[in-house]
Amino acid sequence: MAYNYQYPRAALTVDCVVFGFDESELKVLLIQRALDPFKGKWALPGGFVRVDETLDDAARRELAEETGLENVFLEQLYTFGTVNRDPRERVVSVAHYALVKLTDHKAKAATDAANAQWFPISKLPKLAFDHADIVAAALARLQGKVRYQPIGFELLPPKFTLSELQHLYEAILEAGLDKRNFRKKVLGFGLLMPLKETQMAGRHRPAQLFRFDADKYEKLKKRGFNFEL
Amino acid sequence: MAYNYQYPRAALTVDCVVFGFDESELKVLLIQRALDPFKGKWALPGGFVRVDETLDDAARRELAEETGLENVFLEQLYTFGTVNRDPRERVVSVAHYALVKLTDHKAKAATDAANAQWFPISKLPKLAFDHADIVAAALARLQGKVRYQPIGFELLPPKFTLSELQHLYEAILEAGLDKRNFRKKVLGFGLLMPLKETQMAGRHRPAQLFRFDADKYEKLKKRGFNFEL
């Protein structure tokens, strides 16, 4: 079946910048292209939007198909519409960014997506199309948003230590933070619940584990509370 | 000429939320639809993206065609891609928002766009499609952005008084501001240049006129300066 239109139409795609956090580093998930153009090059997961699915649905579907990731935090980022960003034809891409808990998804993704690989954000390979621009925009968004919305927890396991949280913020913001001030502030919100467990990890004092209380955050937000790091 | 594609494609449009400021009120420019669907209803200016123009170009072209506005501040907002947002077929719309100096553009727009009209943001009519959602998103963006970027000046004439500026911020943020604190802070940036002129407006003390020094702002920004109201 073919479809006729009076005027030529741009093709519409979605692309996803998937962030993960591991070994105190911020990472991005890339896939190696199997087809031309840019065959063999690294690129963002993504693909064409079907005519009967929302943009969000399209992004989640492509993410599942190409990387095996499901149920992740996903948000629209920006729409890239330069005329010649794809050498084949006019393609407009609605870029998204996703945050995944690497500890959960690591194994799964490895099996479903043989040609997917995590790269430290500071050591990305050359990317296909204008995907380097998209990654830059996503990083800027993440750096901005993490300051006033508690989205960082999407990158950590459900139970985490304050040091892990601090290292996450340091990795995202690319800046060192004072340990005492960080703990004072982040505990001051009353959104981190200490667990009875501790993390025994190596030859030093075990660390208190916390979980983020998302319900409490939602309630506070409705009453005008403002998370701000 | 007709265009054949293997898969059905969404149509791609741009829509613009145009903000203006007049009589201490924030206003939005709407056009009355001449054609079905929603014939006679008020809607955002916008239209189809051509295959050889960027999204930004498309938004500016539609704005000029439908409202006579040119050389305005324009930024991409969000892309709306719900499946049934247009009753005719699948239409994905890249929404933008624009800020115009009403004093400059008022007369011009009135002639070029007979069916365009400014509405106070608090008294908008029912809008076609999902345009009410788009306006809400644009207002939220404006409220957020005006706090940390000096975009408010795009809504004021080149020469303005501090009271005008304060009323603008109050209208956008929907909150009252303390006069002395506002002036202290905004003058503290050193980006408002007092002019030799004053504004004689009615039976009260004349007000000092200022202009915003955009060049100085750009230089400061490069050195890490942060505008924050």
Add this chain to the structure above:
DNA sequence: TCAAAAGTGTTCTTGATACACCCATGC
């Protein structure tokens, strides 16, 4: 002389920053 908006400083409170030592564990 009155109404109406312009203009101007100080005090208090709050949040941000800077900073150094003891603790619990594994080797």
Add this chain to the structure above:
DNA sequence: GCATGGGTGTATCAAGAACACTTTTGA
């Protein structure tokens, strides 16, 4: 017993918030 990261409090400084009266003009 020592190396490693975990955990804690205070003093200083800067920015934000609250607040009331005088000035200049036109009618």
